[in-house]
Amino acid sequence: MKEVATLDRLKTGVVGLDEIIEGGLIRGDIHLLAGGPGSGKTVLAANVAYNAAIAGENVVYATFEESADYFRRNAKLLGLELASLEKEGKLAIIDLEALKGQQLETNVSTLIQATKDSKGSLLVIDSVTALLLACETQFEMRTFMKSVYSSLKSEHITTILTGSLTNGAKIGLEGFMTDSVMLLENWEDGVQMKTRFVVLKMRGTNHSRKYHSVVFGPKFAISRF
Numbered sequence: 001m002k003e004v005a006t007l008d009r010l011k012t013g014v015v016g017l018d019e020i021i022e023g024g025l026i027r028g029d030i031h032l033l034a035g036g037p038g039s040g041k042t043v044l045a046a047n048v049a050y051n052a053a054i055a056g057e058n059v060v061y062a063t064f065e066e067s068a069d070y071f072r073r074n075a076k077l078l079g080l081e082l083a084s085l086e087k088e089g090k091l092a093i094i095d096l097e098a099l100k101g102q103q104l105e106t107n108v109s110t111l112i113q114a115t116k117d118s119k120g121s122l123l124v125i126d127s128v129t130a131l132l133l134a135c136e137t138q139f140e141m142r143t144f145m146k147s148v149y150s151s152l153k154s155e156h157i158t159t160i161l162t163g164s165l166t167n168g169a170k171i172g173l174e175g176f177m178t179d180s181v182m183l184l185e186n187w188e189d190g191v192q193m194k195t196r197f198v199v200l201k202m203r204g205t206n207h208s209r210k211y212h213s214v215v216f217g218p219k220f221a222i223s224r225f
């Protein structure tokens with residue numbers, strides 16, 4: 001019998017995605033969205049955050065790999081108007097670049113507190129790879145990821161972590177220590193580069209195990225491959 005928490009899901013609002021993950025992301029779980037450069041990780045994460053805020057959720061979006069202003073500008077180019085959501089208190093954007101000098105645990109504590117202060121139900125960290133690069137050893141990385149996981153789970157904060165893959169690298173430790181792993185891949189189709197999406201794992205969910213094509217445009221969408 002499933003626990004009650006596994007029945008409570010946050011709809012992503014992304015065309016085609018909720019249909020293949022039993023209606024949405026399990027609330028209180030930690031979800032990893034991994035992919036290579038240009039595969040659409042930030043685009044997908046931003047769409048989920050925007051859709052959730054429009055639907056009435058309070059969202060905290062933490063950006064590390066680009067400044068908050070740059071993120072707002074790029075989101076606007078995608079048709080995601082964030083300013084009104086920020087004014088309404090439905091969306092808070094935190095520039096993790098400003099926290100670079102702090103200890104890793106302090107960064108996470110700052111994000112958790114910001115989520116609690118805004119009564120947030122969704123936290124997006126873009127990206128966890130940028131935080132993990134500050135770890136000097138595998139042991140430090142494992143300890144940090146365990147701390148992040150336990151802290152977020154204890155607060156029952158639904159979290160999306162984006163993770164970067166380069167040069168054919170495989171998903172690392174973060175993939176084993178999250179509740180779900182979704183992968184965006186660039187691939188060659190003749191002379192064209194295309195993007196595909198697959199759910200590698202999602203605990204408590206009878207998810208699709210097929211590849212799905214990705215449609216970029218005013219509305220990010222996932223369709224049958």
